[in-house]
Amino acid sequence: MAANFVDIAAFGYDEFFAASFRKEAESGELPARVVGHNRHYYEICCEKGRVSAKMSGAIRYVSVLKSELPAVGDWVAVSIRQDKGYIRRVLPRKNYFSRRSAGGVVDEQVIAANIDTAFLVMALDGNYNLKRLQRYLSIAAAARIKPVILLTKSDICENVDEKIRQTEAISEKVPVYAVSSLSNESFELVNSLVRPRETAVFVGSSGVGKSTLINLLLGEERLATGKVSAATNKGQHTTSARELILLKSGGIVIDTPGMRELQMWQDEELTGFEQIEELAKMCRFADCLHETEPDCAVKQAIEEGTLSAELFEMWKKQQSETRELRLQKEKSLKILETRRAKRKRGK
Ligand SMILES: Nc1nc2c(ncn2[C@@H]2O[C@H](COP(=O)(O)OP(=O)(O)OP(=O)(O)O)[C@@H](O)[C@H]2O)c(=O)[nH]1
Ligand SMILES: [Mg+2]
Numbered sequence: 652m653a654a655n656f657v658d659i660a661a662f663g664y665d666e667f668f669a670a671s672f673r674k675e676a677e678s679g680e681l682p683a684r685v686v687g688h689n690r691h692y693y694e695i696c697c698e699k700g701r702v703s704a705k706m707s708g709a710i711r712y713v714s715v716l717k718s719e720l721p722a723v724g725d726w727v728a729v730s731i732r733q734d735k736g737y738i739r740r741v742l743p744r745k746n747y748f749s750r751r752s753a754g755g756v757v758d759e760q761v762i763a764a765n766i767d768t769a770f771l772v773m774a775l776d777g778n779y780n781l782k783r784l785q786r787y788l789s790i791a792a793a794a795r796i797k798p799v800i801l802l803t804k805s806d807i808c809e810n811v812d813e814k815i816r817q818t819e820a821i822s823e824k825v826p827v828y829a830v831s832s833l834s835n836e837s838f839e840l841v842n843s844l845v846r847p848r849e850t851a852v853f854v855g856s857s858g859v860g861k862s863t864l865i866n867l868l869l870g871e872e873r874l875a876t877g878k879v880s881a882a883t884n885k886g887q888h889t890t891s892a893r894e895l896i897l898l899k900s901g902g903i904v905i906d907t908p909g910m911r912e913l914q915m916w917q918d919e920e921l922t923g924f925e926q927i928e929e930l931a932k933m934c935r936f937a938d939c940l941h942e943t944e945p946d947c948a949v950k951q952a953i954e955e956g957t958l959s960a961e962l963f964e965m966w967k968k969q970q971s972e973t974r975e976l977r978l979q980k981e982k983s984l985k986i987l988e989t990r991r992a993k994r995k996r997g998k
């Protein structure tokens with residue numbers, strides 16, 4: 652354990668977390684931020700430095716949902732004994748980026764907690780896919796996290812401006828930037844988007860250049876970066892765990908492993924479809940499904956070419972996925988609540 656005193660405010664500790672820490676603090680406990688974890692240990696930073704920590708039995712016992720366990724970016728209360736940390740409690744989160752994790756029971760997996768900016772990273776090669784981006788935008792909106800779209804590998808794309816326009820067309824007011832890890836301007840740009848004591852998470856498919864960008868910000872090859880096999884365009888994930896890193900500029904970034912599939916968990920909110928919502932107000936029927944109803948303003952706009960048919964298809968797909976997810980979630984929560992009740996009764 653590093654002996655020097657660390658100022659945890661540099662990691663983003665503020666009055667919001669301090670207030671909830673004080674409320675239940677027991678003697679000997681310290682506030683700490685989770686900066687990494689693997690199967691067995693968490694890595695945390697507290698005023699005493701960086702420490703390996705384990706979850707206390709109590710947390711494991713009371714946590715029924717995966718999302719109740721500590722995640723990277725969380726503030727936690729720890730007690731430290733012989734240079735080892737024990738995480739006693741997860742402090743309430745300001746927000747978190749999560750996805751649905753499949754298994755026996757549908758559960759929620761927290762990707763990163765307490766985030767100011769989510770960089771939605773998509774490469775300007777075969778990875779470019781507006782449907783996927785739409786999904787990331789919906790997750791960020793539902794989580795109340797400010798998104799910024801980074802289109803990477805601009806150096807190998809021939810129609811960057813066109814791609815920016817297409818992206819802006821589905822993302823409304825969200826800023827869109829094309830970047831290349833080879834360019835100094837991109838460094839300046841991304842660096843300016845991560846302000847001191849603010850936390851930015853990088854999310855996106857494997858191989859889009861998340862770790863390469865973070866290395867650029869760090870000014871060193873600290874994170875491993877990888878090659879995507881051109882033959883399959885699959886490659887293996889280079890980054891295997893989430894990690895929180897303090898930049899020299901004072902900003903805080905979280906690297907995440909590429910996600911193959913991303914499904915929403917938090918209260919679904921469809922964004923980027925404002926145009927459709929506006930049009931729907933002008934349909935003859937308030938509950939118009941925009942299918943075969945007469946005087947449907949949405950269908951009419953598609954015919955007139957003022958609404959993109961593609962955007963409408965995306966909206967329909969997300970609507971039905973949202974409905975299905977809501978049902979599955981209700982079912983899973985019931986199972987999990989039963990489990991929680993049984994534990995409380997000591998079974
Ligand atoms: N041409 C070009 N290649 C890039 C750029 N950024 C990253 N790459 C390459 O893309 C590959 C993948 O980069 P990574 O940074 O490992 O991607 P990642 O998003 O961290 O991937 P995972 O860790 O698997 O999620 C590497 O071979 C990089 O050199 C870029 O701006 N331009
Ligand atoms: Mg990586």
Ligand SMILES: [Zn+2]
Pocket residue numbers: 931934935939940941942944946947948949950
């Ligand atoms: Zn309609």
